[in-house]
Amino acid sequence: MAPSKRLSTPARTRPNAVGRNRCAGARTSDSSARICFSQAGRRLAFAGALLIACALAIVFASFGCASAANPISSGGEPGNNHDDSILAEGEADRTGALNASQPPLAERANSTPHPDDWSLILVNPWHPLPDGYEPTLVHLEQGFYVDERCAADAAAMMAACRATGLNPFICSAYRSHETQETLFSTNVQRNLAAGLSLEDARKEAGKTVAVPGTSEHQLGLALDIVDFANQNLDESQERTPVQQWLIEHSWEYGFVLRYPIDKSETTGIIYEPWHYRYVGKDAAREMHEEAVCLEDYLAMIGG
Numbered sequence: 087m088a089p090s091k092r093l094s095t096p097a098r099t100r101p102n103a104v105g106r107n108r109c110a111g112a113r114t115s116d117s118s119a120r121i122c123f124s125q126a127g128r129r130l131a132f133a134g135a136l137l138i139a140c141a142l143a144i145v146f147a148s149f150g151c152a153s154a155a156n157p158i159s160s161g162g163e164p165g166n167n168h169d170d171s172i173l174a175e176g177e178a179d180r181t182g183a184l185n186a187s188q189p190p191l192a193e194r195a196n197s198t199p200h201p202d203d204w205s206l207i208l209v210n211p212w213h214p215l216p217d218g219y220e221p222t223l224v225h226l227e228q229g230f231y232v233d234e235r236c237a238a239d240a241a242a243m244m245a246a247c248r249a250t251g252l253n254p255f256i257c258s259a260y261r262s263h264e265t266q267e268t269l270f271s272t273n274v275q276r277n278l279a280a281g282l283s284l285e286d287a288r289k290e291a292g293k294t295v296a297v298p299g300t301s302e303h304q305l306g307l308a309l310d311i312v313d314f315a316n317q318n319l320d321e322s323q324e325r326t327p328v329q330q331w332l333i334e335h336s337w338e339y340g341f342v343l344r345y346p347i348d349k350s351e352t353t354g355i356i357y358e359p360w361h362y363r364y365v366g367k368d369a370a371r372e373m374h375e376e377a378v379c380l381e382d383y384l385a386m387i388g389g
């Protein structure tokens with residue numbers, strides 16, 4: 087019995103064991119179920135966590151991209167996108183305003199000077215110098231003086247022209263009222279000697295030498311520049327290398343050919359491919375681009 091007992095014990099124990107096993111199995115099974123349940127729960131939790139992680143990753147990626155875009159779009163200053171948008175809206179507004187009404191040149195270009203700017207002072211046969219106008223003069227070269235406000239640009243232009251191997255030569259710059267008077271009266275005397283009446287002599291003289299008080303040379307803002315190899319003040323100047331360089335580049339230094347060939351009616355002065363007037367770099371550029379003389383330009387900008 088003992089053995090059976092022993093047997094039974096194992097038998098008892100076997101079921102127990104089996105039971106244990108079963109139980110174990112059951113437990114295993116139960117526990118599997120619990121494990122399955124808990125595994126399912128964990129999987130759910132894991133899936134949930136994964137979803138949350140994905141969502142966070144997407145959100146992070148979105149912000150990450152936005153943050154990464156900042157340094158590119160705003161020069162390394164995060165948070166400037168808004169400013170960029172405002173800037174873009176401003177650009178759009180300006181473009182819209184520009185297209186809508188086509189305002190005059192003065193409003194279109196921020197760089198357009200005011201018509202009352204000193205550099206745009208108009209002196210021609212119909213607009214004499216203001217009474218008592220006296221520019222502050224500075225020596226330019228070869229005994230010639232100019233308004234000190236245009237001296238640096240004038241010197242730069244002459245230097246740039248010479249740097250190309252050319253030989254520009256200044257033959258007139260600032261003139262006092264007395265000098266202009268002398269030039270004019272000499273011309274009148276020559277015409278009188280040629281047989282013209284005083285009235286005609288003065289009229290003819292006025293075509294080539296401005297009546298005193300109406301010469302831009304009295305402003306100190308005008309230069310007569312010729313090619314050293316051809317110092318004749320006539321239309322042959324336009325064919326000289328110096329003149330061709332000046333006609334092409336003078337605007338870059340704030341000067342314009344003041345009396346173009348097709349503007350005599352407007353300027354009151356014959357074609358002078360040697361007389362350059364300082365108007366400032368912005369005005370010179372616009373006059374060059376628009377191919378207008380000073381009278382036309384002042385009309386364009388509301389002067």
Ligand SMILES: [Zn+2]
Pocket residue numbers: 258303308309310360361362
């Ligand atoms: Zn001149």
